[in-house]
Amino acid sequence: MSVLTIVGAVGDLVAIACFIQGLILLNAPSTARAGNRLAMAGMAIAMIFAAWQTLGAAAVPIVVGILVGGAIGVVAAMRVKMTAMPQMVALYNGAGGGAAALVSMVEFYHIVGTAGQGDPVVRVSLVLSAIIGCISFTGSIIAFLKLQELMTGRPITYPGQQFVNGIVALAVAALAVWLIGFDGETTWWCFPLLLVLACGLGKLFVLPIGGADMPVVISLLNSFTGLAVAITGFEIDSTLLIICGALVGASGTLLTVMMGKAMNRPLTNVLFGAFGAQGGAEVASASGGPQNVKSTSADDVAIMLAYAQKVMVVPGYGMAVAQAQHSVKALADQLEKRGVKVSYAIHPVAGRMPGHMNVLLAEANVPYPALLDMEDANPEFPTTDVALVIGANDVTNPAARNVTSSPIYGMPILDVDKAGNVIVLKRSMRSGFAGIENPLYELDNTSMLFGDAKASVDELTAAVKAL
Amino acid sequence: MDINAFLGLLTVLVLAIFVGFAVISKVPTTLHTPLMSATNAIHGVVVIGAMVAAAALYANGAPAPWLRVAATIAVTLGAINVFGGFAVTERMLQMFKRKESPK
Numbered sequence: 335m336s337v338l339t340i341v342g343a344v345g346d347l348v349a350i351a352c353f354i355q356g357l358i359l360l361n362a363p364s365t366a367r368a369g370n371r372l373a374m375a376g377m378a379i380a381m382i383f384a385a386w387q388t389l390g391a392a393a394v395p396i397v398v399g400i401l402v403g404g405a406i407g408v409v410a411a412m413r414v415k416m417t418a419m420p421q422m423v424a425l426y427n428g429a430g431g432g433a434a435a436l437v438s439m440v441e442f443y444h445i446v447g448t449a450g451q452g453d454p455v456v457r458v459s460l461v462l463s464a465i466i467g468c469i470s471f472t473g474s475i476i477a478f479l480k481l482q483e484l485m486t487g488r489p490i491t492y493p494g495q496q497f498v499n500g501i502v503a504l505a506v507a508a509l510a511v512w513l514i515g516f517d518g519e520t521t522w523w524c525f526p527l528l529l530v531l532a533c534g535l536g537k538l539f540v541l542p543i544g545g546a547d548m549p550v551v552i553s554l555l556n557s558f559t560g561l562a563v564a565i566t567g568f569e570i571d572s573t574l575l576i577i578c579g580a581l582v583g584a585s586g587t588l589l590t591v592m593m594g595k596a597m598n599r600p601l602t603n604v605l606f607g608a609f610g611a612q613g614g615a616e617v618a619s620a621s622g623g624p625q626n627v628k629s630t631s632a633d634d635v636a637i638m639l640a641y642a643q644k645v646m647v648v649p650g651y652g653m654a655v656a657q658a659q660h661s662v663k664a665l666a667d668q669l670e671k672r673g674v675k676v677s678y679a680i681h682p683v684a685g686r687m688p689g690h691m692n693v694l695l696a697e698a699n700v701p702y703p704a705l706l707d708m709e710d711a712n713p714e715f716p717t718t719d720v721a722l723v724i725g726a727n728d729v730t731n732p733a734a735r736n737v738t739s740s741p742i743y744g745m746p747i748l749d750v751d752k753a754g755n756v757i758v759l760k761r762s763m764r765s766g767f768a769g770i771e772n773p774l775y776e777l778d779n780t781s782m783l784f785g786d787a788k789a790s791v792d793e794l795t796a797a798v799k800a801l
Numbered sequence: 802m803d804i805n806a807f808l809g810l811l812t813v814l815v816l817a818i819f820v821g822f823a824v825i826s827k828v829p830t831t832l833h834t835p836l837m838s839a840t841n842a843i844h845g846v847v848v849i850g851a852m853v854a855a856a857a858l859y860a861n862g863a864p865a866p867w868l869r870v871a872a873t874i875a876v877t878l879g880a881i882n883v884f885g886g887f888a889v890t891e892r893m894l895q896m897f898k899r900k901e902s903p904k
Contacts, residue, residue: 392858
């Protein structure tokens with residue numbers, strides 16, 4: 335073992351320790367930043383040692399790649415709006431998956447080029463990491479397009495879809511098996527075909543999944559990329575890649591399972607259920623939707639809020655879309671000046687990413703003790719005077735408790751209907767992403783305040799101030 | 802790869818998965834988005850895989866132009882993942898910076 339290799343291995347070890355300690359520091363808001371910095375330092379160390387060993391051989395692709403990729407990554411990260419975070423993370427995740435797939439391809443031709451077959455472990459790793467990386471790549475791009483609303487957020491389904499997906503999956507599997515036994519002479523052209531098919535599979539896989547289920551999909555694709563990276567580690571004999579990939583795979587899987595539990599739906603239902611496609615069709619054909627809805631004005635709501643003792647804000651994706659988080663905070667400040675206690679009830683799947691609402695409210699300087707999890711928020715609703723639902727829909731739908739025919743029956747929800755008054759801020763009576771009617775809107779203690787969430791909240795703040 | 806080397810790597814993989822579960826399961830909901838973003842950046846370590854693969858490819862002599870392009874794109878995508886991932890996490894966490902409000 336040369337000195338260079340040993341020093342490189344020690345560098346990797348330091349990097350790994352930084353990553354794990356960094357993740358441990360991410361356990362608390364006060365140390366989270368230090369955690370991210372530590373992980374960054376670990377990555378810098380690992381990259382410097384890797385550059386030291388590889389730059390001599392392949393300076394051009396490495397320097398060009400790091401400069402171009404680094405510039406794109408940093409500039410995009412600095413420019414993106416906080417509300418667009420979920421799709422940005424999806425894109426970066428896709429880039430990682432694509433990189434893993436391309437590394438496998440380059441390794442494959444490296445082996446073919448040296449007229450070898452590689453050993454079985456490497457051959458299996460090459461094929462698996464290429465497939466999973468490609469699925470993650472195109473799957474993430476579709477998730478991005480859906481979240482950015484460049485394509486419909488509704489599930490895209492067509493007759494025989496499962497059959498088509500099954501055929502593509504089988505083709506990928508067959509090609510994979512053939513490639514694992516490759517001899518380098520006759521099968522060299524198969525690898526790009528494998529990449530193309532696996533990319534197709536990733537696209538087909540995410541198309542039928544609705545926008546509301548994207549938190550689950552993004553977590554899952556994150557764990558896929560982790561897995562692909564771990565397998566890449568077996569190709570190039572790198573414990574660094576294996577450990578990093580495994581950490582990410584574990585975390586992505588854990589978040590995916592937690593999201594599924596929060597919606598009380600098995601993962602298979604999320605992935606293959608085309609959730610909301612049917613409901614969407616029904617709503618489109620239904621005549622006008624709910625009938626007994628009370629509409630109210632900002633002035634009335636302002637009085638109600640100003641003379642309440644306890645107000646619970648229930649934010650959802652609508653708040654993110656309208657970028658209303660700062661306005662919400664301004665309203666809360668006005669109310670708190672008048673002695674009203676304002677808290678926030680956060681459903682685990684509110685928004686488009688795990689913890690999405692928490693980040694947005696943190697951006698608006700809402701103190702985190704005011705943010706309540708579902709378990710802590712629900713006992714509070716019966717003593718809450720006003721529940722202010724801002725752009726949340728399905729997570730407040732009481733049908734989940736008692737309507738067995740509802741697609742979301744059994745999903746744990748926020749019990750907003752138990753509050754003294756419920757004010758729902760909504761653009762229109764259009765149903766939510768899942769396309770399900772919400773009986774909450776027809777309750778006696780519910781009033782609707784129609785309009786853009788941000789504009790409505792600003793009006794409320796002005797009206798409270800004027801009181 | 803001889804069987805001992807393979808088993809060694811497999812052991813590392815399995816232990817790392819356990820470490821991952823143990824560390825991540827303690828993260829509070831408030832931090833789930835930064836957590837996901839940070840782990841996302843960590844799997845950007847694949848950029849090192851891309852660097853190693855590129856070096857191995859070039860070590861064989863000058864590779865075909867399309868393979869050079871593929872190797873460059875692999876490094877580029879990996880770099881986007883690493884730099885973008887950490888930068889975006891840093892931006893998110895800046896929002897958690899402010900002092901705890903006295904309760």
